[in-house]
Amino acid sequence: MAVARRAALPIRSVQPLPARVLLASGLAAVVLMAAATTQEYPLYVIIAFGIVPWLPVLFIETLSQYRNFHWLAAFFAISVLQVGHLGEHAIQITQLFMNNGALVHSHGAFGQLDFETVHFFWDTAVWLGTLLLVWRYGRQNGWLWVSLVFASAHEVEHMYLYYVNLFEYDFYHSQGGFAGILGRGGMIPTVSRPYLHFGYNFMVVIPMVIAYLKQLAVSLESMSRRTESRIPRRTGA
Amino acid sequence: MKLAAAFAVAVVFMLAVVIASDQMVGLSPATPVMTDADRMRHLRLVGAALTAVVLVDAFFIWLALRHPPAAEPTLDDGFE
Numbered sequence: 001m002a003v004a005r006r007a008a009l010p011i012r013s014v015q016p017l018p019a020r021v022l023l024a025s026g027l028a029a030v031v032l033m034a035a036a037t038t039q040e041y042p043l044y045v046i047i048a049f050g051i052v053p054w055l056p057v058l059f060i061e062t063l064s065q066y067r068n069f070h071w072l073a074a075f076f077a078i079s080v081l082q083v084g085h086l087g088e089h090a091i092q093i094t095q096l097f098m099n100n101g102a103l104v105h106s107h108g109a110f111g112q113l114d115f116e117t118v119h120f121f122w123d124t125a126v127w128l129g130t131l132l133l134v135w136r137y138g139r140q141n142g143w144l145w146v147s148l149v150f151a152s153a154h155e156v157e158h159m160y161l162y163y164v165n166l167f168e169y170d171f172y173h174s175q176g177g178f179a180g181i182l183g184r185g186g187m188i189p190t191v192s193r194p195y196l197h198f199g200y201n202f203m204v205v206i207p208m209v210i211a212y213l214k215q216l217a218v219s220l221e222s223m224s225r226r227t228e229s230r231i232p233r234r235t236g237a
Numbered sequence: 238m239k240l241a242a243a244f245a246v247a248v249v250f251m252l253a254v255v256i257a258s259d260q261m262v263g264l265s266p267a268t269p270v271m272t273d274a275d276r277m278r279h280l281r282l283v284g285a286a287l288t289a290v291v292l293v294d295a296f297f298i299w300l301a302l303r304h305p306p307a308a309e310p311t312l313d314d315g316f317e
Contacts, residue, residue, distance in 0.1 A: 176271030191259035
């Protein structure tokens with residue numbers, strides 16, 4: 001009996017959050033965003049209002065995954081943050097489209113954070129986080145390697161940009177340094193910087209999310225097998 | 238395999254959006270263009286950044302292949 005009770009605990013804790021909790025969070029987000037929009041708040045306030053109701057859900061989910069799978073919680077947290085990051089780049093691309101390419105009006109929802117120091121430290125954290133995930137799950141998850149290739153290329157780009165921003169101010173601002181390595185006007189010109197970095201992030205985030213979902217399925221399957229092997233069988237005797 | 242194919246389609250779509258947006262909308266004001274002299278001057282800098290990233294990557298890949306972390310605790314270890 002004691003064995004059965006112990007085994008039942010993790011299965012209950014990894015069940016998806018109840019639909020009513022997700023519905024309530026979604027509803028709260030919609031109402032808050034609508035209220036902020038009618039009050040004509042800035043875009044970052046509207047987006048923040050849309051995010052806040054989801055924070056308790058994300059916290060509980062991360063905690064649950066930590067209790068059951070340890071490292072998978074870090075995988076989940078990095079994936080969620082990166083999806084948000086990709087969303088910010090998508091908003092910037094949309095703003096460029098709406099503003100006829102005017103960069104001054106197209107810095108994403110949280111444009112106050114659109115400067116090289118933030119880019120550099122964020123992307124370095126993503127790159128190092130991906131490396132840790134490769135260390136932990138790389139042998140069984142090929143999608144992480146795809147993410148790592150592009151996270152590394154992106155990191156080279158931001159190392160260069162951060163350096164020229166810090167030490168060659170004029171070059172960065174008025175002689176093409178802002179374009180970086182692969183941006184239009186840069187060392188090996190391709191497309192303009194905002195479009196290029198949207199592409200980088202797409203190639204980092206989508207494989208990472210796929211890798212996370214595959215890893216979650218593997219972990220759940222493994223836990224289910226362990227638990228089944230623990231439940232005492234009825235012999236009918 | 239289906240997932241890889243879907244991802245490949247998504248990548249092609251993303252590239253089409255990025256290239257078309259850059260061609261049709263672009264950036265205003267356009268970014269100044271580096272001179273060839275600046276490009277040559279910064280080759281060593283880019284090389285240094287690339288080397289640093291490749292070395293760190295190589296270390297973690299070596300760790301992943303030769304020294305993977307111990308398996309996560311299970312119920313047998315009293316972890317709940």
